[in-house]
Amino acid sequence: MADEKKTEDAAPEAPKVEEAKVEAAPAVEAKAEAAPVAEAAPAPAADASKPRENPRNARGGNNRGGGNNRGGGRGGRDGNRRGGRDEEDDGTIEKLVHINRVSKTVKGGKRFGFAALVVVGDGTGRVGFGKGKAREVPEAINKATAAAKKKMIRVPLKDGRTLHHDAKGRFGAGKVTVRSAPAGTGIIAGGPMRAVFESLGVADVVTKSVGSSNPYNMIRATFDALVNQTSPKSVAQRRGKKVADLLGRSGGSSEAEAEAEAAAVTE
Numbered sequence: 001m002a003d004e005k006k007t008e009d010a011a012p013e014a015p016k017v018e019e020a021k022v023e024a025a026p027a028v029e030a031k032a033e034a035a036p037v038a039e040a041a042p043a044p045a046a047d048a049s050k051p052r053e054n055p056r057n058a059r060g061g062n063n064r065g066g067g068n069n070r071g072g073g074r075g076g077r078d079g080n081r082r083g084g085r086d087e088e089d090d091g092t093i094e095k096l097v098h099i100n101r102v103s104k105t106v107k108g109g110k111r112f113g114f115a116a117l118v119v120v121g122d123g124t125g126r127v128g129f130g131k132g133k134a135r136e137v138p139e140a141i142n143k144a145t146a147a148a149k150k151k152m153i154r155v156p157l158k159d160g161r162t163l164h165h166d167a168k169g170r171f172g173a174g175k176v177t178v179r180s181a182p183a184g185t186g187i188i189a190g191g192p193m194r195a196v197f198e199s200l201g202v203a204d205v206v207t208k209s210v211g212s213s214n215p216y217n218m219i220r221a222t223f224d225a226l227v228n229q230t231s232p233k234s235v236a237q238r239r240g241k242k243v244a245d246l247l248g249r250s251g252g253s254s255e256a257e258a259e260a261e262a263a264a265v266t267e
C-alpha cells in the first residue's frame with residue numbers, strides 16, 4: 001500500500017516539468033525573434049550619417065612621400081648655415097664657416113661641446129668674424145655672431161665691387177693673396193675666404209691660399225690682407241695731395257683723365 005501511494009504522488013509531478021519546458025520554449029523564441037529587429041535598427045542611421053572611411057587614411061597612407069611629418073622643413077636656421085646666406089632684419093649677412101664638436105668622457109657618459117666660427121657683414125664694405133663656444137649649437141652660433149658684430153672693420157671698395165689693390169696676408173702657417181679683378185670675374189675663392197668676400201659685398205676678386213687650411217688661420221690671414229687695404233682718397237689725404245695727382249702719376253694718364261678717375265672714386 002505504501003508503494004502505491006508513492007507512485008500516485010509521483011505521477012502528477014512529471015506533467016508539470018513537461019508543461020514548464022513547453023511554456024519556456026515560446027519565450028526563448030520570442031527573444032530570438034526580437035533580437036534581429038533591435039540589431040538591425042541602428043544600421044541604416046550609421047550608414048547615412050558617416051561615409052565609409054578609407055583604411056589607408058587611418059594608417060597614414062596619404063602622408064607617404066609628402067615629407068610633412070619626417071622633418072622635410074629643415075631649411076631653417078641650421079639648414080642654411082653651411083654655405084648658405086642668411087640675411088637678418090637689420091641688413092647684416094651671417095655666414096657660418098665652421099662648427100667643431102668636442103666630447104669629454106665623464107662618469108655618467110659623454111659631454112659634448114660645440115665651437116662655431118661665424119662671419120658677419122653688411123654687404124657694403126664692413127665685415128667681421130667671431131667664434132663662440134657652448135653646449136648647444138644655436139647658443140654657440142649666437143655667441144659667435146655677437147662677437148663678430150663687435151669686431152667689424154671697414155674695407156674700402158673700388159666702385160663698390162672689388163678691391164683697390166692687391167694684398168697679402170699671413171697668420172701662423174696660413175698665407176693668402178687677394179687681387180682686384182675686372183667686372184664680371186666673380187668671386188674666385190673657396191671655403192672660408194668666399195664667406196668673407198660675400199659678406200663684405202665684393203663681387204669681383206681673385207684669391208689664393210697657401211699653407212694651412214685651418215679655417216681659423218685662413219680667416220685671420222684674409223682679414224690681415226683686408227686691414228692693409230687703402231683707397232686713393234685716404235692716401236691723398238695722408239700725403240696732402242689731390243687724388244688726381246696720385247692717379248695721373250701712377251697710371252701715366254693725362255690730367256683730364258686723372259681728374260675724371262678721381263671724380264669717379266667714391267671711397
